[in-house]
Amino acid sequence: xxxxxxxxxxxxxxxxxxxxxxxxxxxxxxxxxxxxxxxxxxxxxxxxxxxxxxxxxxxxxxxxxxxxxxxxxxxxxxxxxxxxxxxxxxxxxxxxxxxxxxxxxxxxxxxxxxxxxxxxxxxxxxxxxxxxxxxxxxxxxxxxxxxxxxxxxxxxxxxxxxxxxxxxxxxxxxxxxxxxxxxxxxxxxxxxxxxxxxxxxxxxxxxxxxxxxxxxxxxxxxxxxxxxxxxxxxxxxxxxxxxxxxxxxxxxxxxxxxxxxxxxxxxxxxxxxxxxxxxxxxxxxxxxxxxxxxxxxxxxxxxxxxxxxxxxxxxxxxxxxxxxxxxxxxxxxxxxxx
Amino acid sequence: xxxxxxxxxxxxxxxxxxxxxxxxxxxxxxxxxxxxxxxxxxxxxxxxxxxxxxxxxxxxxxxxxxxxxxxxxxxxxxxxxxxxxxxxxxxxxxxxxxxxxxxxxxxxxxxxxxxxxxxxxxxxxxxxxxxxxxxxxxxxxxxxxxxxxxxxxxxxxxxxxxxxxxxxxxxxxxxxxxxx
Numbered sequence: 001x002x003x004x005x006x007x008x009x010x011x012x013x014x015x016x017x018x019x020x021x022x023x024x025x026x027x028x029x030x031x032x033x034x035x036x037x038x039x040x041x042x043x044x045x046x047x048x049x050x051x052x053x054x055x056x057x058x059x060x061x062x063x064x065x066x067x068x069x070x071x072x073x074x075x076x077x078x079x080x081x082x083x084x085x086x087x088x089x090x091x092x093x094x095x096x097x098x099x100x101x102x103x104x105x106x107x108x109x110x111x112x113x114x115x116x117x118x119x120x121x122x123x124x125x126x127x128x129x130x131x132x133x134x135x136x137x138x139x140x141x142x143x144x145x146x147x148x149x150x151x152x153x154x155x156x157x158x159x160x161x162x163x164x165x166x167x168x169x170x171x172x173x174x175x176x177x178x179x180x181x182x183x184x185x186x187x188x189x190x191x192x193x194x195x196x197x198x199x200x201x202x203x204x205x206x207x208x209x210x211x212x213x214x215x216x217x218x219x220x221x222x223x224x225x226x227x228x229x230x231x232x233x234x235x236x237x238x239x240x241x242x243x244x245x246x247x248x249x250x251x252x253x254x255x256x257x258x259x260x261x262x263x264x265x266x267x268x269x270x271x272x273x274x275x276x277x278x279x280x281x282x283x284x285x286x287x288x289x290x291x292x293x294x295x296x297x298x299x300x301x302x303x304x305x306x307x308x309x310x311x312x313x314x315x316x317x318x319x320x321x322x323x324x325x326x327x328x329x330x331x332x333x334x335x336x337x338x
Numbered sequence: 339x340x341x342x343x344x345x346x347x348x349x350x351x352x353x354x355x356x357x358x359x360x361x362x363x364x365x366x367x368x369x370x371x372x373x374x375x376x377x378x379x380x381x382x383x384x385x386x387x388x389x390x391x392x393x394x395x396x397x398x399x400x401x402x403x404x405x406x407x408x409x410x411x412x413x414x415x416x417x418x419x420x421x422x423x424x425x426x427x428x429x430x431x432x433x434x435x436x437x438x439x440x441x442x443x444x445x446x447x448x449x450x451x452x453x454x455x456x457x458x459x460x461x462x463x464x465x466x467x468x469x470x471x472x473x474x475x476x477x478x479x480x481x482x483x484x485x486x487x488x489x490x491x492x493x494x495x496x497x498x499x500x501x502x503x504x505x506x507x508x509x510x511x512x513x514x515x516x517x518x
Binding site: 035 | 382397405448
């Protein structure tokens with residue numbers, strides 16, 4: 001059996017208790033909420049914390065507050081199934097509800113939290129393997145080794161951001177509240193991510209993501225499309241989140257964010273700019289989709305071939321834009337490729 | 339180092355002294371002898387270790403008992419009423435909705451939770467609810483047929499009893515009464 005390595009468990013009751021426990025145990029400690037990302041990694045010995053600080057008992061971390069008019073605040077401990085089924089979110093922030101509903105399987109969405117998915121570890125074919133597998137191939141720099149096995153000349157790790165909700169939240173211009181020993185800060189969620197497969201979160205070890213804040217929905221429309229190997233459940237091989245604000249049929253604001261193409265959710269800024277002031281005609285959509293595929297630079301370290309993953313970015317962005325413009329009768333938000 | 343943990347499994351209180359890093363799956367099988375819950379991938383990728391916590395399907399291979407104190411845990415052993423099978427178990431047996439049977443306990447419990455919230459779910463809804471339970475014998479058609487048959491029987495059973503007393507509906511979803 002693959003068993004968890006031994007640890008002691010601190011059931012924090014308040015944020016203050018949790019940050020104190022993190023400060024006390026330093027690098028020996030890790031946070032756990034739903035555990036659906038951490039425990040498999042611990043079983044594969046990718047993490048071996050001696051202390052786990054459990055966030056589940058902290059009441060202030062769960063629940064959805066506010067409204068689309070004034071903005072919605074999601075406690076980081078809210079389960080993904082709650083986020084997916086939340087009426088206000090599904091109606092006014094559909095990219096987020098769709099993304100949350102496409103994470104993994106029903107069982108794991110009932111356990112996993114939105115905060116956990118926002119912070120989910122980056123993934124790579126050379127990393128998400130058992131200890132024995134990784135030892136046999138010579139370990140990679142993300143854990144136990146010093147070279148990148150997908151790009152051996154590289155000085156950095158290219159593990160892939162594999163969150164569904166992160167690109168959706170970036171497209172919705174969400175912010176995150178972090179609480180640490182020195183107080184709290186609120187930053188745009190895009191600022192939470194770093195372009196590095198190992199240090200992929202721009203937060204200190206002592207900081208806890210406590211809330212995700214959605215701005216007022218105003219006139220923004222949004223959608224999220226996901227490519228995965230199996231229709232039933234899988235990590236994203238590509239995620240495309242698009243949010244846009246239209247006046248009449250003219251685009252006044254646009255955000256296009258790609259998931260699973262880099263170590264962080266990647267904004268397609270030139271594509272966004274090309275949408276402003278335009279109507280969503282087939283020609284504009286084709287041009288913007290081409291531009292959006294530019295920053296999609298997948299390497300050969302997840303499922304499917306990387307040339308295919310780059311090529312399909314264009315197709316998915318075009319589909320998302322058609323959905324935003326109401327040009328599609330509406331297809332499935334998810335596609336599987338055998 | 340062992341920790342004292344109080345669990346409620348199939349309506350029975352259990353007082354345990356176990357290492358805190360043992361998963362619920364390991365505790366159920368190794369400390370409580372409830373081997374109906376299967377261990378498959380142990381990484382949250384297959385669904386065969388599904389149990390119900392307060393009626394909701396979760397994966398026991400990624401759950402810590404210390405976090406489940408005070409919650410109601412149901413395993414496949416909690417489905418039958420003595421010698422009387424749960425309607426889902428009966429339908430699975432009649433339709434041969436199991437080949438090797440390894441995914442069956444997780445499938446049964448996930449379906450039980452679905453039928454507790456939706457009496458007659460459409461086939462697509464059943465597929466969606468069972469999306470996290472993999473069958474590697476590729477026997478999905480009979481599994482879906484069996485869930486539909488059980489849903490129909492349970493629904494008719496409720497109707498024929500004329501509005502279902504609390505006891506009867508409890509029997510149907512397997513959440514009340516003492517289990518053998």
